Amino acid sequence: MRSFTALLRRELWEHTSLKGIPLTLLAFVLVANIAFIFLLASSVGTLNISSGEEVRSLSSYIGFFTQLKPAQQTAIINSTLITTGMIINSVLLIVMFFYLLDSLYGERKDRTILFWKSLPVSNKQTVLSKLAIAVIIIPVIIFITAALANFITLGLQSLAFYYNQYPVDLLWQETDLTDLSLFSIFLLIQQTIWYFPVMGWLLFCSVWCRKPPIIIAVLIPVILVFIDTGFMLGTGISEILLERLPLGIMSMQLGNESSLMAYNYSLSEQQLPGFNMSAGISVPSIDDILSFFMNIKVWMGLLIGFFFTGMAISLRRWRDDSL
Amino acid sequence: MKALVTAKGLTKNYGRFRAVDKIDFEIKPGRVVGLVGPNGAGKSTTLKAILGLIKYRGELEVFGRNPRNERAQLMHDISYISDVASLPEWIRVDQLLDLMESTHPSYDLRKSLNFLARTDINKSHRVKHLSRGMKTQLHLAIVMGINARMLVLDEPTLGLDIIYRTEFYDQLMNEYFDPQRTILITTHQIEEIEHILTDIIIINKGKIIINMPIEEIANHYVQLTTSKDTADQARKLNPVYEKDLLNEALMIFENTDTQRLHEFGEVSTPHLADLFVAAVKGRHHA
Known part of the structure; x- marks a missing residue:
């Protein structure tokens, strides 16, 4: 266990983007919020809300907000926080994609594999440590980054309320951080399980390919889809691949109703089985969780993910510094 | 052991x-x-x-x-x-x-x-x-x-x-x-x-051509430094390697009669570098 945690530390030391990009995203959230507040405060622009009413200043915007029903206020707050979280999620999923692709190819490219293999650490431990970064560490980073982004957003908006002499409590009363956190955790677990076969595939390509693995990792699924749809074979492989390949926010369709006034958050049941929420966020029920885990696609995905991971472990045994 | x-x-x-x-x-x-x-x-x-x-x-x-x-x-x-x-x-x-x-x-x-x-x-x-x-x-x-x-x-x-x-x-x-x-x-x-x-x-x-403890090298290999005049006679004893020096010739012999070599010049244990070249290049005249 001690060596496994050391391997996780080593991944975080090497892949500084796992720290750098979340910090950059937080800086962006900070700057974007400040810019948004200053933009409204200086009355440079106007904001049309779906009611048709025009808000000309920060003060009138906050005033308008305070007049809404509590459920509408919650919907607006959730919409802002979830959209920020989704953007963070999507960016870090792209980071994870490149991390996994490089994780076992990079060590051969720079010949450090000779050093890593001189340690009394098995191939299984090495490959699983890289998988653990994708399955555990990156989702935790996404959660923490999104939570900090939420605090930055709410903190700055509280300041805006305060300077415009509106009660700050109003903002926090209608913010359900506990539900939002549970919702995010469930979403992250589902997402990780749903993309597990993709993670296994990327790890496998990383250890298998003798050329930059991105080419093979993308090309093979594209060719399979092309053959299946081009020749109308109807094997169903196109559907299986396409529903797993889109990353992050792209796979989660925000409903048309998700306006600022009537926030309605929904996810396509075809994309994430067992996840069908509307009229705001809600903590997943036992039924939601059961429905997700009862889906055969989930188990098939896990099986495929473990298969590719096993192949990656097996192949790394015979990898040396030659590409 | x-x-x-x-x-x-x-x-x-x-x-x-x-x-x-x-x-x-x-x-x-x-x-x-x-x-x-x-x-x-x-x-x-x-x-x-x-x-x-x-x-x-x-x-x-x-x-x-x-x-x-x-x-x-x-x-x-x-x-x-x-x-x-x-x-x-x-x-x-x-x-x-x-x-x-x-x-x-x-x-x-x-x-x-x-x-x-x-x-x-x-x-x-x-x-x-x-x-x-x-x-x-x-x-x-x-x-x-x-x-x-x-x-x-x-x-x-x-x-x-x-x-x-x-x-x-x-x-x-x-x-x-x-x-x-x-x-x-x-x-x-x-x-x-x-x-x-x-x-x-x-x-x-891909093949091993010499494998022995250093102390055994002297039992198997011998180096002769001989003048150009006597080199032809020494050459008849089949050196495994030969190198021309300024006015002399250096030869390495394998499992040969060392006493006879003394007739042609100075006999010593070969340096590993020379033995290495001899082993790799084989019967070679440098």
Whole structure:
């Protein structure tokens, strides 16, 4: 266990983007919020809300907000926080994609594999440590980054309320951080399980390919889809691949109703089985969780993910510094 | 004494190219063994097989284990340095030491720190900011901390200047080696290690052509330095190697009558460098 945690530390030391990009995203959230507040405060622009009413200043915007029903206020707050979280999620999923692709190819490219293999650490431990970064560490980073982004957003908006002499409590009363956190955790677990076969595939390509693995990792699924749809074979492989390949926010369709006034958050049941929420966020029920885990696609995905991971472990045994 | 490494019919093919061709050898404890050969002779392939890094055919046993299946366990007993380029460039010295301490059960951090204290290497340095010589020192510092029974060095001084090369081997012998430890070194620069070797294995084109303890070389090989006038007569005794010097000829004979050679000039034990060239080039007139 001690060596496994050391391997996780080593991944975080090497892949500084796992720290750098979340910090950059937080800086962006900070700057974007400040810019948004200053933009409204200086009355440079106007904001049309779906009611048709025009808000000309920060003060009138906050005033308008305070007049809404509590459920509408919650919907607006959730919409802002979830959209920020989704953007963070999507960016870090792209980071994870490149991390996994490089994780076992990079060590051969720079010949450090000779050093890593001189340690009394098995191939299984090495490959699983890289998988653990994708399955555990990156989702935790996404959660923490999104939570900090939420605090930055709410903190700055509280300041805006305060300077415009509106009660700050109003903002926090209608913010359900506990539900939002549970919702995010469930979403992250589902997402990780749903993309597990993709993670296994990327790890496998990383250890298998003798050329930059991105080419093979993308090309093979594209060719399979092309053959299946081009020749109308109807094997169903196109559907299986396409529903797993889109990353992050792209796979989660925000409903048309998700306006600022009537926030309605929904996810396509075809994309994430067992996840069908509307009229705001809600903590997943036992039924939601059961429905997700009862889906055969989930188990098939896990099986495929473990298969590719096993192949990656097996192949790394015979990898040396030659590409 | 039981051998630490035993190879029988060890063979490795890369496609159609046979890198190692049915070689047999043993490495016994407490020895400093040089596995030498020209570039592409099969040295590194043999080492990689011993370290469980590649597939091979034939029998190979290292510390009683099969390296193909038990690499991680073997690395408890073996310390391995390939050339310095294999150290990760992004890592800091303190991170590297932390990693060694966390992954190696028998690692003694104090020994590494004691060694590093005598160098210009700072714990906050990143490997990419170290010179090649410093990287070698860092690698050596790590080796000092590992309580391994066998140290495997693959061209460890490649690209280093003569000062660092000499210092590397001096420190290795003075501070690391003891009779309980075994060192296996591959190099194609035999002259820089010949003074520390107890055994030599010369490999060429995948085959072992000489494999013996250094003290036995004198029993099998003899070097004759003779004048040009008597060279023709000496040549009739079938030297395995011949080299023209300024006014003389140098010949190496294998299993020959040494008494007869005294008639033609000065007889001595060949230097390993000359023996290496003789073994690799065969019956050659340089």
